Amino acid sequence: MYPTTVAVILLVLTGIFFWRWWSTHLRHKNLPPGPVPLPVIGSLHLLGSLPHRSLHKLSQKYGPIMSVRLGSVQFVIVSSPDAAKLFLGTHDIVFASRPQIQAAKYLSYDNKGMTFSEYGPYWRSVRKFCTVELLSATKVNGFAGMRREEIGLMVEEMKAAAKARKVVNLSETVSWVIEGMVCRMLFGKKKDERFVFKTVIDKSMEATGIFNLADYVPMLAPFDLQGLTKRFKSLSKELDEMFEILIDEHEKRNQASESPNRDQMDFIDILLSLKQEYSYTHDNLSYTIDRSNMKAILLDMVAGAIDTAKTSIEWILSVLIKHPRVMKELQKELKTMVGDKVMVEESDLTRLRYLHMVVKETFRLYPVAPLLVPHQSMEDIAINGYTIPKKTRVLVNYWAFGRDPKVWSDNWDEFLPERFLDNEIDFRGHDFKLIQFGIGRRGCPGMNLGLLNIGLVVSNMVHWFDWELPNGMSPTDLDMKEKFGLTTPREKPLLAIPTYLV
C-alpha cells in the first residue's frame, strides 16, 4: 500500500475516534463526575492490575456514583451502600441486564447460561429451573449425606497430615473438597482421571475477570493484543469436551438401564429429562433447551459454586490464622456448642453465632467478587440528578463498601467480628452494606448452598485442628495480597501445618 493511502486511512480512523469521543462526551453532559477519558482507550490506563483498588481511589475523588469511560463503553461505578441501594434496590429492574462480553460469547455458548444472559424470558426460565431443580432447600438437603461423607474424608486427610507434621496447601485442599461436593450434586460423581475441572474453571474465572480490550475497543478485537480470544477459545474447547463426555455417559447409562427415579437424579439427569419429557413446571425451557443450553447452564453451576466457596473459605481460614484471638474464640464456641461429636453437623451451624460473625467480617474485608458481576441498564434513567444512558455498564465496587469509615467507623481496617454483635447487618436481607452475594433480581441464587459448604468446611477445619504457619512464620507476617479475576482469591496459596486437637 502507498504511504499516502496509509496516511489517509489513519487520518480518517483518528477523525472517527475523535468524533465519537467528543460526541459521546458532549451528548451526555449530565453523566456523573469522573476522570476525563482519553481518546480511544478512555480510562483503561487507570485500572492497573487490581481494578477494584484503583476504582476505589478514583471514587474518593469523584464520589460514590462515578462515570468512567473504558474504550468506547460507558461505565458507572457505584462505591457506597447508599448508592447501591439506588441501582440494585430502587431501580433494580432497569439495571437487571448483563453486557454481552467476549468471555461469555466463547465460554457460555453465546450467552446461553444464566449469569451472562440478558434480562428477559430466557434468563427467567433458566433461573427458575436452577433454583427449583438444584438450589431449593429441599434439593440441597437431599445431598446432606454426600456432604457428610466428603467432610469426613477431609477431616481424615487432615488428621493424617497432622500426624506426619505435613505442611498442607489449604487452598488446594479446600478446592478439592468443594469440587467433590459440587460435582457429586451435578454429575453424580466427583473424580474423573480424564480431566481436572477445577483448573479449567480457575483459568476461566481469571480470564473472564480481565478487562478485555476487545470488549471496549472493538476495532482492536481482530488483533487479540492480550491473547484473550485465543485463551477463551482453548478453554471453551476444554470445557466443551468435558461436558460432552459427561452428558454422553449419562445418556448411555439412561438408555442401557431404566432412567433413575427423580430423587436419585443428579443435575445432568434432570437437564436431560427436560428434553425428553415435556415439563409443565419448566415449559418455556423445555421448548428451547438443546445441548449447548445444557452445557452453558452446567458451566454456570460449576463456575458459580466451586470458585466462590473455595475463595471464601481460603480467606476465612487466612484471617483466622492471622488473628489467633479470633481463632481461639471460635474454637471455644465450637467446643461448647458441638462438644466431642464425631463431626460438626449441618444442624449445628445455625447455632454457631460467632462463626457467623467471623464469616460476615471476612465478607466485609475480603469480597470474593469485589466488583460483583457487571450489570447493564435497559433504558435511560435519572438517578441523583444524573442521566444514566441506556446500555451503561454498572460495576458495583463492593470492595470499597467495607472500607468506608462512614459505614464501619474509623476502625474499619481492623478484623473485628464483634462489630456484628449488636447489629442486624446481614447479607441475606435488604442490607446494602454487606452484599457478598449481590442483591435484587440478579443476586446469587446459590447463596444457601454456598453458605452451607463454607460453614461445614470452616467449622470442621477449626474444631478439630490448630493451624500453624510453616517455617516458624508469625501470624502477623501472613501475606493477604489478592489476585484479581471474576473471583479474587489469594495471590499465593495458604500453607499451614495442622495439629489434631483430641
Ligand code: HEM
Ligand atoms: C460463597 C459462595 C458464593 C458467592 C460469594 C457468590 C457470589 C455471587 C455474586 C457476587 C453474584 C453476582 C450478583 C450480581 O451480579 O449482582 C452471583 C451470581 C450468581 N451466582 Fe453466586 N455465589 C456463591 C455461590 C453460588 C453457588 C453455590 C451457585 C450455584 C450452584 C451460584 C450461582 C450463581 C449464578 C448462576 C449467578 C448469576 C445470577 C444471575 O445473573 O441471575 N453461586 N454470585
